[in-house]
Amino acid sequence: MAYSNKVLDHYTNPRNVGSFSQANPNVGTGLVGAPECGDVLKLQILVNPETGVIEDAKFKTFGCGSAIASSSLATEWIKGKTIDEAMAIKNTAIVEELALPPVKVHCSVLAEDAIKAAIRNYQEKQSTESEKREPAAVGA
Amino acid sequence: MSVKLPIYMDNNATTRCDPRVVEAMLPYFTEKFGNAASRSHPFGWEAEEAVEEAREQVGRLIGATAKEIIFTSGATESNNLAIKGVASMYRKKGNHIITAVTEHKAVIDPCKRLERDGYQVTFLPVDRHGQVSPDQVAAAITDKTILVSIMAANNEIGTLQPIAGIGKACKERGVLFHCDAVQTVGKVPVDVEEMKIDLLSLSGHKIYGPKGVGALYVRRKDPRVRLDPLIDGGGHERGMRSGTLAVPLIVGLGAACDLCRREMTEESQRTMRLRERLRKAIMDQLDETYINGHPAERLPGNINLSFAYVEGEALMMGIKDVAVSSGSACTSASLEPSYVLRALGVGDELAHSSIRFGIGRFNTEEEVDFVADQVIKAVNHLRDMSPLYEMAKEGIDLKTVQWASH
Secondary structure, rough: OOOOEEEEEHHHOOEEOOOOOOOOOOOOEEEEEEEEHEEEEEEEEEEEEOOOOOEEEEEEEEOOOHHHHHHHHHHHHHHOHHHHHHOOOOOHHEEEOOOOHHHHHHHHHHHHHHHHHHHHHHHHHHHHOOOOOOEEOOOO | OOOOEEEEOOOOOOOOHHHHHHHHHHHHHHOOOOOOOOOOOOOHHHHHHHHHHHHHHHHHHHOHHHHEEEOOOOOHHHHHHHHHHHHHHHOOOOOOOEEOOOHHHHHHHHHHHHHOOOOEEEEEOOOOOOOOHHHHHHHHOOHHHHEEEEEOOOOOOOOOOHHHHOOOOOOOOHEEEEEEEOOOOOOOOOOOOOOOOEEEEOOOOOOOOOOEEEEEEEEOOOOOOOOOOEEEEEHHHHHHOOOOOOOHHHHHHHHHHHHHHHHHHHHHHHHHHHHHHHHHHHHHOOOOOOEOOOOOOOOOOOEEEEEOOOOHHHHHOOOOEEOOOOHHHHHHOOOOHHHHHOOOOOOOOOOOOOOEEEEEOOOOOHHHHHHHHHHHHHHHHHHHOOHHHHHHHHOOOHHHHHOOOO
């Protein structure tokens, strides 16, 4: 299978790889997928609680090149966006940007799910003010 | 260190045709183009002579006589002919066939078709190394069993089966034994007499010969095996496989077998040494790397490794100048991980993380060192961005995590 140049670029130079401490109440973590399915995406957001703007984002992904590229792109896109704007990102936009073939569409779906799961986790943490929670695992 | 890129290290999929084989074939396209079935002129005689020499060469490699070799279009046809041909011919005697879950699709699918046609098929499970024991085969034989089909070595994981023991178990019960020896012939000694094999499939392109040609060994005595043909026509190949013989390809298959017979001992030692060099270099540098298949009883040039926390297709992207293959779902059309790895009880997550390296005649030590270096770099790159690796390092047991399967 031939990869698009954009997928290759994100694979070789992934943006925003890393982790935030989940103890920080301003961090939301989304963990989606399962090892036996061959994809696990962890996407984290660092939100400014005053403005609701995602100030930083990080990811770690176990999966094929398209899964890595989808998550890398997702972190790029959500940085600087408000939570509401990030919620509106659709997997189809990722498919288009990375020129993913049909067999790789599920990678983009996972990336969208990871964004939503991270936001949901952030909102839950904010509302309960709990110290530390396990990330919510949400399937595709 | 200079190596020519890309590097081909997928010799279980196919091999480069040996230039000596190509040279042997060439005259049979142009000057010596006769039909081997033409009895009335020298063009036909010349072609027939070349085919008969090839038959000798193929037979000699596996301890068979020339008369027991049937030329086919490849091992898929050989397997189909052996299984369906025996099933049809011996239908009155019984309707039970025994095979194993890790066989190639060219064995499994004909068996499944026969199941739909009213035959009973037992798919034997394998142990964690991918082996079937002679006792397992013996225990599965009933008075309805007409055929046992077990491969000599697995194409994905390289595990060798105890063929001589299985052959003996079949012989004791008077059941025919077919062996798909595509991966094994020319790499490891195979002898149809010693191993009590009644039918054996082999392929040209796995042994540095051309694609589009293979052979089926069909035993002629003790017992004389009979087959219903799949292809009817001019009655070529003792009526078992009609169709004008592909003389240039057959000459190539013969030449390839002849080279294997002469050079196998030395070549297998060399490919095994290279395989161990690769395995050691990788496993010394990377933790949580596992061998799939049998650690010792395996094809000399094959090593199949799983790199925990790293997905196989992503790893192949990272070693893009190296041609290998993966048991990962992402590389298959079905999006299912390898059924062979699953049959070993390797978890699906390790199946997704597997890479098969197939070292062959034309690989060099420099190439092996380059590949090891690339693999180590790519695995480290991917583990740095793997959430699973991070969680494992934090001491989280991944099996206790509530994953949402999709």
